[in-house]
Amino acid sequence: MGDPLYRYLLIIVACVALLLGLQVPNFVDQYQKRVDAHLREVSVNLQPFQAIADKYFAGDMNKLIALHRGSTEKPFQEEGSALEQMVQRKLRFEADMAALDASLPVKAFRVMFQGDREMIDETLGQFSYNVPMNQDALLFGAGFAFALLLSLEGLLALARLITRKTLSANKVH
Numbered sequence: 444m445g446d447p448l449y450r451y452l453l454i455i456v457a458c459v460a461l462l463l464g465l466q467v468p469n470f471v472d473q474y475q476k477r478v479d480a481h482l483r484e485v486s487v488n489l490q491p492f493q494a495i496a497d498k499y500f501a502g503d504m505n506k507l508i509a510l511h512r513g514s515t516e517k518p519f520q521e522e523g524s525a526l527e528q529m530v531q532r533k534l535r536f537e538a539d540m541a542a543l544d545a546s547l548p549v550k551a552f553r554v555m556f557q558g559d560r561e562m563i564d565e566t567l568g569q570f571s572y573n574v575p576m577n578q579d580a581l582l583f584g585a586g587f588a589f590a591l592l593l594s595l596e597g598l599l600a601l602a603r604l605i606t607r608k609t610l611s612a613n614k615v616h
Contacts, residue, residue, distance in 0.1 A: 457588045458588075468575060482536035492526055495507060512527075539559050
């Protein structure tokens with residue numbers, strides 16, 4: 444296909460795919476920074492409670508939570524629930540950060556298919572588009588563009604093959 448319009452269309456598709464591919468590492472980076480910030484925040488908020496657990500329960504936060512939940516006073520019971528939510532949130536962020544300690548393709552897959560929904564929504568809501576010029580971003584963008592163009596060429600080749608077979612079958616009849 445030497446058609447100039449086809450070639451220009453492929454160039455445009457490649458450029459758009461490259462720019463989209465460059466955003467993946469950028470999104471993963473912003474997601475990871477957001478998770479880290481929330482982890483730091485919840486850790487700071489839990490420090491006074493951890494100090495109490497250290498002093499009275501050998502550091503066991505579950506015993507402190509159980510004490511609050513087992514109280515006869517409703518406010519202390521509710522405080523136990525709030526404290527448990529903070530502990531669970533911290534554990535969730537710690538697990539996410541540990542999973543993000545991997546190569547870029549693994550991180551990208553993790554964020555896209557197993558990422559924390561709250562963090563994904565926050566990252567999307569405040570996402571800042573930019574074109575990072577580092578090796579990971581360029582390789583990811585080029586790989587994405589190549590894969591998209593290869594898929595497009597494969598689909599077009601399949602369509603041409605089906606069209607030829609259909610036309611030759613119609614000529615026979």
